[in-house]
Amino acid sequence: MKIAVFSAKRYDRDFLSAANAAQQHQLQFFEVALAPESATLAEGHEAVCVFVNDVVDAAMLEALKRGGTKLVCLRCTGFNNVDLAAAAKLGIKVVRVVDYSPYSVAEHAVALLLAINRSIHRAYNRTRDSNFSLDGLMGFDFHGKTAAVIGTGKIGRVFAKIMRGFGCNVIGYDKYPSPEFEALGAHYAEPGEIGASADIISLHCPLTPETYHIVNAESLSRLKRGALLVNTSRGGLVDAEAAIQALKSGQLGGLALDVYEQEAELFFRDLSSTIVTDDVLQRLMAFPNVIVTGHQAFFTREAISTICETTLQSASEFAEGKPLSNEIKLP
Structure with missing residues (x-):
C-alpha cells in the first residue's frame, strides 16, 4: 500500500522504516504537516499517516478522497483533529494507536x-x-x-x-x-x-x-x-x-x-x-x-517503536481486507 507520511521527522523515518521491514508498504515521507497547501502531496496514495497537529477536517478529507485516499492512520492516540462524521460520510476509514507505552x-x-x-x-x-x-x-x-x-x-x-x-x-x-x-x-x-x-x-x-x-x-x-x-x-x-x-x-x-x-x-x-x-x-x-516541554512525553524508544508497528499493522489489515483492530468509529 502507498502511504504518504506527513509531519515526518528524522525519528519517524527511522522507526517507520524499521517497522516496515515486516510489512513492505511503500512509504513516502513529507516533513510538512498535512494542511490545505500540502494536500496535493497525498494524491495517488491509498493512505495518509498523520500526527497530532495535522489538519484532518471535512475539507481536508474531501481533498484526500478526491486524491484516492481511503485510510487515515493516526500515529497517536488522540483524534480530536479528525472530523469523524465527515470521514464516515466519505467512506474513509480512520485508525489510531490505541495503546503504546x-x-x-x-x-x-x-x-x-x-x-x-x-x-x-x-x-x-x-x-x-x-x-x-x-x-x-x-x-x-x-x-x-x-x-x-x-x-x-x-x-x-x-x-x-x-x-x-x-x-x-x-x-x-x-x-x-x-x-x-x-x-x-x-x-x-x-x-x-x-x-x-x-x-x-x-x-x-x-x-x-x-x-x-x-x-x-x-x-x-x-x-x-x-x-x-x-x-x-x-x-x-x-x-x-x-x-x-x-x-x-x-x-x-x-x-x-x-x-x-x-x-x-x-x-x-x-x-x-x-x-x-x-x-x-x-x-x-x-x-x-x-x-x-515540546510535546515530548511520548518520546521513548519503546513508545515510538510500538506506535510505528501498530500504525503499519493497521495499514496491512486494511490492505488485506481484514477488520481494523484500531478503527475509530462514531459513537
Missing part, C-alpha cells in the same frame, strides 16, 4: 512534577553560572501529600502508581471509574475534594467538548492555594490565560506543560533563530515556576 507519558509527567517542585530547571541554569545559592529553590516533600489524577485510564493509573510509591494519598476523577485505579489504594474524589485537598493535579484525560478548558478560572479558584498542575495530555484542557492569572496571584504554585493549546505552529520545529510571536506562551515561560 503508558509509562512514557506517566514518567514524563512525574519528571516535570519533580522539576517544577524542586526548581531543577532554575538550579541547572544557576550552577552553570557558578551560582550555588539555594534561595528560591525550596520545594515540598511528596510523601504525605495528596495527588489528584484527572483521567484514570492506563496512563493515569501508571502515574497514580508512581505517586503511591512516593507515599502520596491519591485521588482521582473519571467519567468511567476504574476498579484497577482503586486497587492501587487510590479512591475517587467526592465533590469538591480535589480543589480542597489536592497538592498536585495531573491531567490524563482526552480532549472532548466536555473536557475543553476543564482547567479554567473557576476551577483554578477552587484549588488549594499553591497546588502544582501538570498537563501531558492535550493543550486544550487548560485555559492558558486563566492559568497565567492564577500564577500571578499565587493561587497556582507551579505549572508544567508538555502540551499547549496553540502548539500546532510551534512544537516539533526549531524556532531558536526566530521570534516567537505567541504572547501567551511567552508570558507563561517568563514565570520562574513554569516549565514547558
